[in-house]
Amino acid sequence: MDNRNFSDYILHLADNVLILGQRNSEWCGHGPVLEQDIAITNISLDLIGQARSLYQYAAELVGNGATEDTLAYLRDARQFKNCLLVEQPNGDWAHTITRQFLFSVYQRLLYTKLLQHSDSRLAAIAEKSLKEVTYHVRWSSEWVIRLGDGTAESNERMCKAVETLWPYTGELFLPSSYEAALGKEGLTVNVSSLQADWEQQVREIFSEATLPYPPSGIWMQRGGKEGIHTEHLGYILAEMQFMQRAYPGLEW
Amino acid sequence: MVATTGNISVSHIREILESVTDPEVPVLSVLDLGIVRDIKVNGPVPEIVITPTYTGCPAMDMIRMNIRMALLQHGYKEVNITTVLSPAWTTDWMSEAGKEKLRAYGIAPPHPKQQVCDMRLFDEEAVQCPHCQSYQTRRISEFGSTACKALYQCNNCQEPFDYFKCH
Numbered sequence: 001m002d003n004r005n006f007s008d009y010i011l012h013l014a015d016n017v018l019i020l021g022q023r024n025s026e027w028c029g030h031g032p033v034l035e036q037d038i039a040i041t042n043i044s045l046d047l048i049g050q051a052r053s054l055y056q057y058a059a060e061l062v063g064n065g066a067t068e069d070t071l072a073y074l075r076d077a078r079q080f081k082n083c084l085l086v087e088q089p090n091g092d093w094a095h096t097i098t099r100q101f102l103f104s105v106y107q108r109l110l111y112t113k114l115l116q117h118s119d120s121r122l123a124a125i126a127e128k129s130l131k132e133v134t135y136h137v138r139w140s141s142e143w144v145i146r147l148g149d150g151t152a153e154s155n156e157r158m159c160k161a162v163e164t165l166w167p168y169t170g171e172l173f174l175p176s177s178y179e180a181a182l183g184k185e186g187l188t189v190n191v192s193s194l195q196a197d198w199e200q201q202v203r204e205i206f207s208e209a210t211l212p213y214p215p216s217g218i219w220m221q222r223g224g225k226e227g228i229h230t231e232h233l234g235y236i237l238a239e240m241q242f243m244q245r246a247y248p249g250l251e252w
Numbered sequence: 253m254v255a256t257t258g259n260i261s262v263s264h265i266r267e268i269l270e271s272v273t274d275p276e277v278p279v280l281s282v283l284d285l286g287i288v289r290d291i292k293v294n295g296p297v298p299e300i301v302i303t304p305t306y307t308g309c310p311a312m313d314m315i316r317m318n319i320r321m322a323l324l325q326h327g328y329k330e331v332n333i334t335t336v337l338s339p340a341w342t343t344d345w346m347s348e349a350g351k352e353k354l355r356a357y358g359i360a361p362p363h364p365k366q367q368v369c370d371m372r373l374f375d376e377e378a379v380q381c382p383h384c385q386s387y388q389t390r391r392i393s394e395f396g397s398t399a400c401k402a403l404y405q406c407n408n409c410q411e412p413f414d415y416f417k418c419h
Binding site for chain 2: 123139
């Protein structure tokens with residue numbers, strides 16, 4: 001096994017949940033109602049907790065004095081391997097819900113496969129995270145339905161959110177270079193094999209939410225998994241990494 | 253009792269751990285919560301194996317420190333605390349005594365019938381109000397004051413309450 005490919009893969013999984021957790025945390029104190037403010041920040045906490053488990057593992061694989069903190073706070077945008085979807089701005093509540101839903105359905109399918117991974121540490125992290133992710137899928141699915149099948153305005157906002165975020169979903173199912181390399185050794189999940197189930201689950205919820213399912217053939221963005229990001233990631237990192245950049249080694 | 257090398261017993265350590273509580277839910281000991289998975293006393297340094305409730309639970313670091321402090325008070329200068337993720341913690345592991353303590357504290361304990369969250373949407377479990385025991389309750393929010401709780405309200409006595417949700 002090429003260690004670099006495997007540590008890149010763990011970093012990719014970690015970056016996905018860290019960046020989505022960081023995005024969701026921007027709602028803290030700004031949620032539409034108190035209960036949902038608490039819900040979205042709870043989801044952030046779960047995602048950042050999952051990220052910590054993955055970064056701790058990645059740090060051991062990377063070596064050279066790396067820690068969960070150096071990996072989160074001292075890498076630049078080109079070294080982040082998260083999907084473009086999770087770095088997209090919060091927008092309105094409809095955008096945040098749609099982003100969470102599209103990602104959580106994917107994450108649940110992926111982590112279910114990772115339970116069988118030959119690397120027992122990765123399988124354990126997936127097992128631990130999966131129960132939390134199940135709650136995220138249920139919560140976000142309910143919100144997609146509530147808003148899609150809500151008022152004329154909430155429906156319109158959901159349609160706009162789906163339209164905006166859809167081009168970032170294709171990348172979820174395209175193996176990156178490190179996934180392709182690991183795949184040859186049976187050391188990763190073939191993400192393209194998740195696509196049919198993902199589409200079916202998204203289609204079911206959209207149908208119940210009276211939201212049109214986007215037509216096939218829409219141009220899909222890619223690059224995040226290889227470190228080529230939208231302009232948004234730099235701003236996220238600027239805020240998230242500020243303290244460690246300004247005061248290196250600072251501890252609470 | 254102060255332990256010395258070669259005089260470490262699992263039961264003594266269990267006794268000490270009974271006094272270490274969850275900082276978020278101070279009526280529950282770490283044993284009630286079911287997060288202590290193993291106590292090993294083979295060498296001179298006892299090892300305590302714990303598992304987190306939720307991956308992001310901020311209480312875990314404090315629980316680790318409190319375990320260390322409690323053992324130190326009883327003469328265990330060194331202790332290894334290791335964390336395992338698998339098998340993943342479940343509310344099944346909460347003791348019956350712990351569930352009763354939760355109820356008395358005003359938090360509805362995890363439902364004994366449905367321990368693992370399923371995918372049914374808009375589905376509400378029948379959660380019993382810890383104050384008036386009514387099952388006429390409704391969910392206010394799936395996510396509550398901590399990762400492990402949901403927020404409910406009783407339709408009968410009108411009291412809002414936390415539910416330690418199935419996991």
